[in-house]
Amino acid sequence: NAASDATGSGTGVLGKKLTFNTTLNNGAYVLVDQSRGGGVETYSANNGSSLPGDLVSDADNSFTDKGQAAAVSAHYNIEKVYDYYKNNFNRNSYDNKGATLKSTVHYGNDYNNAFWNGQQMVYGDGDGRTFIPLSGSLDVTGHELTHAVTEYTAGLQYRSQPGALNESMSDVFGNFIEGNHDYLVGEDVYTPNTPGDALRSMSDPTKYGQPDNMSDYVHTGQDNGGVHTNSGIPNKAAYLTIESVGWDKAQKIYYRALTTYLSPRSQFSDARAALLQATSDLYGQGAEYNAVASAWDQVGVK
């Protein structure tokens, strides 16, 4: 049969009934959304580690099996992430040329991670204690896809200060995309037995062991120079900026800095300058400009 567009439905990781675009292909419905850019395609590694694995399919376009929940959430959430970048910034996928958005779920066993591997997004199932399937969180899927946007724009190297900025941009846009203004990261899929906690907090990074000031920058060889630790410093600056200038202006400032002024070896001080320049371009050197300067003053970055 010719591939055609259909509307599928299913149950996500958090138990919600979700609808999304599928394609009827050779008598089965697959998680392929041909309506967005070069397509959104969702695969399963079937708890192996070869990528991308198999396209997730269902005979009756109703993806309600428990084993399909991680794929349902990934497919639905990535549609939303695509729409965020297209609707807010007219960006057509991570490369702005309609690159196909590929995700693989059920990667590995009890895998408490998610990552962008340079070609696609990959989501573990979690071990059920630290994480439940990570694709269940919109801020996590936004975080992962933003790694791809960063790679195709600023190209921030994934180590030391540029790496912490890379991580921060993913947390910042993950939060913009999730849109619930909780400034938390991963809360929907983190520690199911501990309500109210999160993997990271942008409003109070110290709550989960991250520094929130340059004076507490962690010099380490671990984790590519502490990229998931030191991201607390630019994350705190982002929180202060968003609270001062407001959600909408902050999004525009951050997107312009990421796509126009940041570069592979940008340090925290370069991020301050890039965000100030973006603010000046967009809103001049008034209240918003002073708010950005103050935010970075407060985290000890000049």
Ligand SMILES: Cc1cccc(C(=O)O)c1OC(=O)C1CC1
């Ligand atoms: C859970 C996890 C482990 C290692 C790397 C990442 C990574 O993608 O950097 C990761 O995912 C996140 O940080 C998402 C936002 C919760």
Ligand SMILES: [Zn+2]
């Ligand atoms: Zn990341």
